[in-house]
Amino acid sequence: MRCSPTLLALVFAGISAPALAQQATLDRIKERGSIAVAYRESSIPFSYLGGDGQPVGFGWEICGRIVEQVKKATGRTDLKTTTQAVTSQNRIPLLQNGTIDIECGSTTNNSERAKQVAFATNYFYTGTRFLVRSESPVKSVADLKGKKVVSTTGTTNFQVLRKLNAEQNIGFELLTAKDHAESALLVQQQRADAFGMDDILLYGLRASAANPAELAVVGEAIQVEPYAIMLRRDDPAFKKLVDDTLAGLMKSGEFETLYKKWFQSPIPPRGINLNAPMSKELQDNLKALSDKPAL
Template sequence: MRNSTLVTVPMLFFILCGTAVAEVSSTLEKIRNTNSITVGYRESSIPFSYLGSDAQPTGFAWEICNRVIDRVKEVTGSADLRVATQAVTSQNRIPLLQNGTVDIECGSTTNNSDRAKQVSFATNYFYTGTRLLVKADSAIKTLADLNGKTVVSTTGTTNFQVLRKANADQNLGFKLIGAKDHAEAALLVQTGRADAFGMDDILLYGLRANSRNPDDFAVVGEALQIEPYAIMLRKDDAAFKKLVDDTLASIIDSGEFETLYKKWFESPIPPRDINLNAPMSEQLRENLQNKTDAPSV
């Protein structure tokens, strides 16, 4: 009896663990079983995913994910599907996706090879590069001007890693510090505690446009590297990835993607009705044809 118990308990443990992992990895099954989907969003990644004046998520990525949710309702036959939301940060977005807290992340996450070891990405839907947000009267115009300065970037982002590597490889001589999110990083520049904020240029344009005095800031410097953004999904979940990719393909082929792009990047957007004036890049136009999910290195 004693030997039987010792064998059975570990077996039961592994069976239960295996079941839990299977439920988390099969997103559509999880959604069917709970009649709910949890969407991860960012609180200050303008114009992709952020809180509007009504304290509810909004943005370009958020609208795309709403189209995905509509498709999920069709596939699962659940018109009354409960949609829950969960704010995520650069640091916790991958763990929360992996452990099943969120089912899809609609933010401003770079699709790169390192992250692809932990999660999957849908078709790339934006391309950007790391540049600098500075005060308008700053002497900083290029990376070479950062010598002896303090540069902030958001902890857990690829931008932080890119800046650290550039600092070492090019002997730029700046001090790199971390902030918990984009809003805090911008505040450090505004208050003079940092001289520049290194981040994806489109996010910097969004933060600048929605600041109290946009003319007080400038986005400067050459882009360190070009990186794609994509919706983040759990790894090895082919059925859900296909659903998301097919939804994106439908939006692109119908012309709705370009309509959404013009709405969020070339028109006044909330909360301050400022136009980012960010025309579509050649990289993105090319990917509207190719529809690739290829990561950056």
């Protein structure tokens, strides 16, 4: 076979021909006999470590349903599931380089990230609010002047807070932490006055704290954004499988059953109920089945 000059140049540069085109996710999974599923360690109740140290949660269960459909699509009933903990900083690179095949956590679907990855149908909607100590005078954004506000590195919330602080000249000091658990700990230890994050994650962190009554979630939501399962770009067959799985769950009522299990019932490891009703945006999307990103 005659090779083009471009191909020859790439081969001599150490880049193999198969690397020129990304192998379809389903083909890769079938070939190696396993699917790599990413989880978060403290994104309660979407994806987090349960009492036995294994991943659990709303998103994790939905990923389990997706894995079952992948087994059918690949004909691999013996398909193994490998797990990989990810953070806000490394989740996109690990997806792009093939370390993971799918991420089921609390990742915001927005236009900027859509340049790097793909998103399935939106499966939650949330807004940035604040976790504070119960005795804190901070009740709204206006109360943050001169305060220390922490947010998790690599999240859209950090960007939202930095922009808000600059545009409104509020005057708070913005700190970073490696993950949500560390951000919450800074507030508990009074090293930060408030933790700005998606409100549902804050409710989860509060519920899992040693003494939930010591913490409160305050403020109006700064902006509402969708969460979605994250996939590699330019792989329409895999995205269709994931979207079809979600559509089936939403149309059958199983999605609402899972929602009640994780947001309106006692959850592990401490049996605390988040008592989080389904938002109007999510109720609407059970019918619309949209994967529209936040701006």
